[in-house]
Amino acid sequence: MLFCESVSKAFGGREILRDVSFVVSEGERVGLVGPNGAGKSTILRLIAGLETPDTGRAGYRGGDLGYLRQEAGLDDDNTLLQELWRAFPEAAAIERELARVAAAIEAGEGDLDALVDEQARLFEQFDALDGYRIEARIGRVLDGLGFEPADWQKRCGEFSGGWQMRIALAKVLVRRPENVLLDEPTNHLDARARDWLADELKEWDAAILVVTHDGEFLDRFATRILDLRDRTIESYTGNYTAFQKQKAARLQALDQAAARQEREIARQERFIERFRAKATKAAQVQSREKQLARIERIERPKKEAEVHFEIAAHGRTERDVLVFKHVSHAYGDHIVLVDVNLHIERGQKVALVGPNGGGKSTLLKIAAGLIRPTEGVVEWAERARFGYYDQHQDEALDMGRTVLEEVRSVAPHEPEVRLRTVLGQFLFKGDDVFKPIAVLSGGERSRVALAKFLLQPTNVLLLDEPTNHLDRTTRRKLLEALQAYDGTILCASHDPGIVEGVATHVYEVKDLGVRELLHLRKG
Incomplete structure (x- = not known):
């Protein structure tokens, strides 16, 4: 309960x-x-x-209690299987003891009868914890969440942020x-x-x-x-x-x-006002005044506060905005992209789809210059000015800053009144602008990141899962703004509102490569 x-x-x-x-x-x-x-x-x-x-x-x-937070909280050095076993500390401890006893028996160390008795006791405890079925439970959950058998021995630090959150979810689910x-x-x-x-x-x-x-x-x-x-x-x-x-x-x-x-x-107040001066109605007037004073007023439903914003493109780029030429990338031994060629033109709104860990975020980070590709080159139009939105707000925002300080970091020369006006459009009003980023909810951090976009002069948007954490109203407003945006967009997203309602081109990032799925309409 x-x-x-x-x-x-x-x-x-x-x-x-x-x-x-x-x-x-x-x-x-x-x-x-x-x-x-x-x-x-x-x-x-x-x-x-x-x-x-x-x-x-x-x-x-x-x-x-099983609790999935918005931060994965994994041990990067553990393999996927080791991390899932952390959900069963008692069974894992018995497994370690069984391994120790088995090694002692094999080496002929200590009292053999005592070791055999201890081994039998540990087997009984392990069975009581349903330990023999734990790995099967782990396998069923990992399969349901989309992991491959080859992933079991990968270290948690090798997975993308999205897959790390799936691992954290799996740790809750396997325990039941x-x-x-x-x-x-x-x-x-x-x-x-x-x-x-x-x-x-x-x-x-x-x-x-x-x-x-x-x-x-x-x-x-x-x-x-x-x-x-x-x-x-x-x-x-x-x-x-x-x-x-x-x-x-x-x-x-x-x-x-x-x-x-x-x-x-209103009817009672009209009666009171009309007969207040008449002595013959004095008792009735006083009675009705007392009745009005005792009434518990029903408040009309308040309209929910909504964000209000537009995203404007600043300046016109050349026709060829962004070109990937034979781009490959690997994190150590983990290969993510191989020989990717992608050509994005002015006005196109490109959605990147595909499984988590397939390379969508890596592509965006390469485009933004946050990662240098292992091979290949990325060419930007000379007049292109991009803004980058990271799906992981803890990486994108400075937890030590206030809301106002964070937006000022991208617009240091803007007057404070302009910054506060923009933040007000994202529902940060009054003293809210002095709240530390660290205490904000995931959705509030997303709104701060969106506010930063308004303050950056861009004509190309690089967006990584921009609707994650947004409430339904803010998501709708963002989709409307992206539909109306007259610049160029490269966006990784599972959201059908972006794929079906915003994108002019859809590419699948999968199996180390990129292929065009749909050319929906002219950009």
């Missing part, structure tokens, strides 16, 4: 949660939704015991704990792995709480939705589609009730 009981929490004087209460019972699969920065990840940290509420209680009961917290589990999953995960979660009897903006994913497995807005939570039964219908009906009913109350209050 997962729970929050009358929880309130503030950071730096800013109240995030107020008197939040809910329970996720065994067998419930609950989605936690809400705008970026509302406090969804904070709730997960409170339940996991990584944060302490200012008031109230939060936690879990009735078994172990009684309580589960998942923070944005689908951000780095392709459609096949996302569908597999939904089916996997449906089979559990655990208490499961998932933070995600992926409504289609929630439709596949959720039994209830918790909507976090304005520091409080509303609970809705059913999946995401059912939640949307119920919420719309609730807001309509609330708006109608507020309108009826306002009409009644």
Whole structure:
């Protein structure tokens, strides 16, 4: 069971949660939704015991907790298989003891009878922990998440960021704990792995709480939705589609009730104003004034704050914007790209698709000059001015800076009023601009990165999974801005909104190469 009981929490004087209460019972699969920065990840940290509420209680009961955070937290030197075995510390410890005893028996060291008895006892303990089936469980989960058998002996540090997050997810799934917290589990999953995960979660009897903006994913497995807005939570039964219908009906009913109350209050106020000076009506006037004072006013539903921005291209490039010539790249012995040739022209909006780890991010980093290719050359148009957006915000942003300092880093000569105006378009208002990057949610960091784009004079955008971590409203605004952008775009993304709604050309990055899948329309 997962729970929050009358929880309130503030950071730096800013109240995030107020008197939040809910329970996720065994067998419930609950989605936690809400705008970026509302406090969804904070709730997960409170339940996991990584944060302490200012008031109230939060936690879990009735078994172990599995918690997927937005950071992978892996040991880069471990192989994939070794890292998955870390999810079973007791069984792994017994395996090490069995290896030690077996070596002692083989070497003829110590009391042989005692060693045989100890070995039998360890075998019994290992069997009680279902140790003989652990590797089969690991294999089933890794296959479901898209890993190949050859990946098992690769070191975690050799995997891309997206695959590292899959490893972290696999560590939760193989344990099958009684309580589960998942923070944005689908951000780095392709459609096949996302569908597999939904089916996997449906089979559990655990208490499961998932933070995600992926409504289609929630439709596949959720039994209830918790909507976090304005520091409080509303609970809705059913999946995401059912939640949307119920919420719309609730807001309509609330708006109608507020309108009826306002009409009644206005009627009473007209009576009071009309007869205030009449002595014969004095008692009635006083009675109605007291009634009005006691009325608990119904607040009309507030329109959710939305980001407002456009991305403008600054200047016109030559026709040939970006050319890859016979580009190959390897990380040590791990070959990622071989003999890639790619020609991008002015106005084209190119989507890179393909499996995680296939080389999409590497291509973008080579284009941005962050990585020098092992072989080949990259040629940019003379008048090209690119901006680069990294999917891993912890790598792209300086955690020691404030929001204002971070955007100033790309526009040092812009007046502060201009910087704060742009940040206001991304919902950082007032003292929010002085918050450290380190305390922001993943979605808020994404908004900071997008704000930096507005302040950079670009005519080419290099985007790596730009819609990851964004709430649905901000994602929609970004898609609209990319559709309207009159420059050139090279974007790695699994998001169908980009692939189908923005891209003019789609290339698949797979099996060490790049091939054109679709030429959708003229750029």
